[in-house]
Amino acid sequence: MEIPYTTELRPDTGVYNAKLGIWLFLASEVMLFGALFSAYILLRVGAPPGLWPHGWLDVRLGALNTVLLATSAITTLLAWAACKVRDFGKFRFFHGCTILLALTFLGIKSYEYHDKWIHYEVQLKDGRIADGHLVEQNDQAVVLHGRYVTDEKDLYDLRAQKDIQLGEITIDRASIKKMENYAPKHNTFTAIYFTLTGLHALHILGGTCVIFYFWAFGGSMWRKDPERFTNRVEVSGLFWHFVDLVWIFLFPVLYLT
């Protein structure tokens, strides 16, 4: 059975069906991320003064990921343009680059997650707080690479503090009142950070799988119906650009403000 309007334009909409479909899907995605951004604004504005983190995320890694994603958006567009000029070799080259860039993005994101996962805040019975990355732990003691603070507010605005001295500190387990890593449950910032970036990373992963499918198994459709294949690449490209757009707002909101 012939599927209608896969390549020719539908008279009433002026576009082929898949394009209208992806735009409707992207509209629903805007609402999904919009709800989460609204949640972020509520949490951010509602936070008590001095108790919202600044400088917890590495701006250099975030900026690098921005560059990677922008580059991948460009290679996606060029892959589509290569299909339009009927050059399958260039299509595979550009989409291969897209896949590599996307995997690098996910690798950096995983590193950032791991960095938060091994970052601990240890409240001591004497009122001090030890904060730093876990080096090792056993039944008797916990070793962190970090520092002691007396006021919890000192842990929040890292940008305002100059010359933070970090060192290896050993904490006796008997003196620990509470010990918690910077996982989503740590506070509202980590909760919304992991939710927003995790959902975004899932979109990256899904988009990468689709692009990989076209890259690896698209040859047969390319030979049978290149125009239809080109439209598929275009639709997946629109999704990829949307994911890039989301990151364009995620980076400044989470890393810079």
Next chain:
Amino acid sequence: MSDSEHHVDLNQYIRRCGMVFVVVLCALGLMIYASYLPNVGWPAKVTIILAIAVCNAFVVASFLMHLLTEKKMIFTVLAFTVVFFTGLVGLTLWAMHDLPAGTAVH
């Protein structure tokens, strides 16, 4: 992206992509610079940074997604999206201070 019958010149696309990439890099640099500006309040910083991000997003949507040359149907979908998105964020912010009578704020 553009219509399926649209003619494509790959070299022209590569040049256009180069320009978009430079714009994205400039926007990224400006956002980071703005975030470290001394003697600027948090609301002003957020406004500047988000304004740059909006410009950046406009460039990406216009040139990489070919939104400038899209059909009316796509703009109709986007118009509805803008209305619903504005309602979603606006109602949420509006309700932020709409506390039940007798609520104690600490």
